[in-house]
Amino acid sequence: MKKAKVLILRTAGTNCDCETQAAFELSGAVAERIHINALIEKKDKIFEYDILAFPGGFSYGDDIASGKILANEIKNKLGDRIKKFALSGRPIIGICNGFQVLVKMGLLPDPELFEQVSTLSYNDSDKFECRWVYLKTEKKIKNESNCVWTKNLPDIISLPVAHGEGKFIPDDRKLLDSLNENNQIVFRYSSKDGGKPEYPLDPNGSVDQIAGICSTAGNVFGLMPHPERYIFALQHPAGESFCRGYGWGKVIFQNAVDFVK
Amino acid sequence: MFEIEIRTKKGFKNSHGEHVLSDISGIGIKGITEVEYFPLYVIDGGITSAEVGTIALELLSDKITETYICRYKEQSVGKSLKTESSAGIDVSETAACADSAILPHSAFFVIEVWYKKGVTDTVSESVIKAVKDLGIEKEIKVKTGHKYYLYGKVSQAVLNDIATKLLANTLVQEYVAQ
Numbered sequence: 001m002k003k004a005k006v007l008i009l010r011t012a013g014t015n016c017d018c019e020t021q022a023a024f025e026l027s028g029a030v031a032e033r034i035h036i037n038a039l040i041e042k043k044d045k046i047f048e049y050d051i052l053a054f055p056g057g058f059s060y061g062d063d064i065a066s067g068k069i070l071a072n073e074i075k076n077k078l079g080d081r082i083k084k085f086a087l088s089g090r091p092i093i094g095i096c097n098g099f100q101v102l103v104k105m106g107l108l109p110d111p112e113l114f115e116q117v118s119t120l121s122y123n124d125s126d127k128f129e130c131r132w133v134y135l136k137t138e139k140k141i142k143n144e145s146n147c148v149w150t151k152n153l154p155d156i157i158s159l160p161v162a163h164g165e166g167k168f169i170p171d172d173r174k175l176l177d178s179l180n181e182n183n184q185i186v187f188r189y190s191s192k193d194g195g196k197p198e199y200p201l202d203p204n205g206s207v208d209q210i211a212g213i214c215s216t217a218g219n220v221f222g223l224m225p226h227p228e229r230y231i232f233a234l235q236h237p238a239g240e241s242f243c244r245g246y247g248w249g250k251v252i253f254q255n256a257v258d259f260v261k
Numbered sequence: 262m263f264e265i266e267i268r269t270k271k272g273f274k275n276s277h278g279e280h281v282l283s284d285i286s287g288i289g290i291k292g293i294t295e296v297e298y299f300p301l302y303v304i305d306g307g308i309t310s311a312e313v314g315t316i317a318l319e320l321l322s323d324k325i326t327e328t329y330i331c332r333y334k335e336q337s338v339g340k341s342l343k344t345e346s347s348a349g350i351d352v353s354e355t356a357a358c359a360d361s362a363i364l365p366h367s368a369f370f371v372i373e374v375w376y377k378k379g380v381t382d383t384v385s386e387s388v389i390k391a392v393k394d395l396g397i398e399k400e401i402k403v404k405t406g407h408k409y410y411l412y413g414k415v416s417q418a419v420l421n422d423i424a425t426k427l428l429a430n431t432l433v434q435e436y437v438a439q
Binding site for chain 1: 274277320325394
């Protein structure tokens with residue numbers, strides 16, 4: 001059977017690309033880390049891939065604002081290809097800095113609009129927050145999202161966060177209502193039992209505790225926590241496993257790989 | 262040359278300003294009741310005010326939480342603060358371009374912090390790259406700084422204390438507090 005091909009886009013300051021590659025390969029895909037300059041030189045190369053991943057890190061040193069310079073670069077030099085890729089229904093994931101890039105270039109929450117209508121701003125604490133947190137999944141939130149990335153997860157999972165600018169802010173109340181109505185909010189920070197979290201389990205003060213959102217079509221997904229850091233049970237501080245030594249992060253990558261098979 | 266001040270929109274939290282306020286209190290200084298922090302960028306190199314507006318809107322500010330004020334200045338990027346008077350901290354200057362002109366709301370002090378001449382400004386290098394990404398191909402010079410508005414009543418000596426103990430690393434940075 002043909003293996004799913006994943007493009008992991010990296011640039012100066014990207015530092016989670018190898019873990020993301022490992023997560024996809026463990027899920028049965030062939031994953032390649034490609035520098036943005038190489039993609040700009042051969043723009044249509046993007047269509048050789050089934051899945052596109054924007055990994056975590058500190059692209060361009062987080063200068064100006066996290067993800068901002070890379071978002072502008074992609075939008076100005078690859079914008080039409082990225083939009084076409086997204087609208088073709090192929091899965092796209094943005095993790096942490098990658099989520100900031102997706103939001104700031106406007107691919108989330110609406111790839112068709114492709115305009116920035118929300119942001120990921122400075123944590124309320126004004127500090128870099130790095131810890132394991134609990135996330136309420138779409139199952140617990142009781143929405144019926146189309147998100148291809150978040151299927152087969154239990155009510156609450158645990159993943160690590162590591163960011164200084166993760167406070168999700170929609171432009172206005174109307175957008176927040178629309179994200180809720182369209183079942184686009186797929187992860188919210190929560191307490192261990194699914195209640196409203198206090199700091200530090202709420203690491204950044206996101207509006208409505210939003211930790212991850214998805215496009216209405218379900219293929220473009222961004223989240224601040226790092227699923228690639230919980231592929232194996234041993235990566236969890238308590239060694240928690242759901243199945244044969246794996247962690248919940250692997251399910252997220254497996255979902256996308258299975259989707260494109 | 263243009264100076265661009267990035268300001269937090271009304272209704273959004275100025276997290277770094279709050280952090281600085283807490284630090285001021287933490288070193289035992291009383292009399293400051295609020296702090297606002299805003300990044301500063303100085304761009305030189307024959308760009309037009311329309312281009313500066315594009316840079317401020319598309320690159321340097323966040324459309325959701327921030328706004329900006331641009332000011333035209335005669336001085337050049339390479340000069341040290343210590344060779345200039347007032348160093349551009351008069352916020353009443355006419356804005357050359359502004360998403361929304363916002364002036365501080367009451368009696369306040371201003372502390373500006375900039376790298377000393379000769380110190381590598383890595384953020385400015387990123388800004389130069391990003392301006393080219395916007396399609397503005399002119400050879401520009403950029404300088405980045407930090408601006409703090411402090412509300413309350415303190416002496417000049419205390420202001421200098423805040424600057425040297427909390428806001429500026431005087432080995433590589435210089436400041437103006439007034």
